[in-house]
Amino acid sequence: MSDNRKKLVLITGGSRGLGKDMALKTAKKGFDVIITYNSQQAEAEKVVADMKAGGNKAFALQLDVSQSKTFDLFVENLKILLETEFHSQYIDALINNAGFGIHADMSNTTEEQFDAMVNVHLKAPFFLVQKLFPLISNGGSIVNISSGLARFTTTGYDAYAVMKGGVETLTRYQAKFLGDKGIRVNTLAPGAIETDFGGGAVRDNKDVNAMIAGVTALGRVGLPDDIGHVAAFLVSNDSKWINGQRIEVAGGVHL
Helix, strand or coil: CCCCCCCEEEECCCCCHHHHHHHHHHHHCCCEEEEEECCCHHHHHHHHHHHHHCCCCEEEEECCCCCHHHHHHHHHHHHHHHHHHHCCCCEEEEEECCCCCCCECCCCCCHHHHHHHHHHHHHHHHHHHHHHHHHEEEEEEEEEECCHHHCCCCCCEHHHHHHHHHHHHHHHHHHHHHHHHCCEEEEEEECCECCCHHHHHHHHCHHHHHHHHHCECCCCCECHHHHHHHHHHHHCHHHCCCCCCEEEECCCECC
């Protein structure tokens, strides 16, 4: 690996929301960036164009993280991109960001919804890391995305919160497993953020927004800009001695 090569991060679900901001912030921190998208190719290409305008190499690859059987093909496509565009066999960081939310409590969560949550929020970060860790350079970094909902309880996000609790345990096991390669694995747990996530309730519903702001020490809900900087920090050498940790970025909600 060439010493003058920019570090390279792969971010799943980078076409919108928090993933988009993570991509832009890691690019500003000096990384080249590969994002994945499921169906929003045009939006992904806009994010890529923004990063390229800032002087970074940037690309978008299609990936449906709910379909773990496609991961082998994705890895092969990634290897081709690395060889042809970066003249490398490695990435330096991975952010497992892709996900979705449902608003349903235990009484009306369907088995199909639960299984979809498992596929996206648990199977994907487990098996993507299994497939990708040989491609992550020694001393690299992985960030898994959890939620404040894994710490406090808000009825209506029951299944989603259960998955994120699993992600936080997964992070610790991955950190232990990958320690011999010097690869750090941490959890970033956002609080409520104004995005289109979960139908955009936090962003668009004034009552929901005000309720969350009222139980947050800093008196407001979060913005994507509050999260992207922290993700960029966690994949950079600035956080080189942080490993196996859960970092909540929520403005002090439910203290």
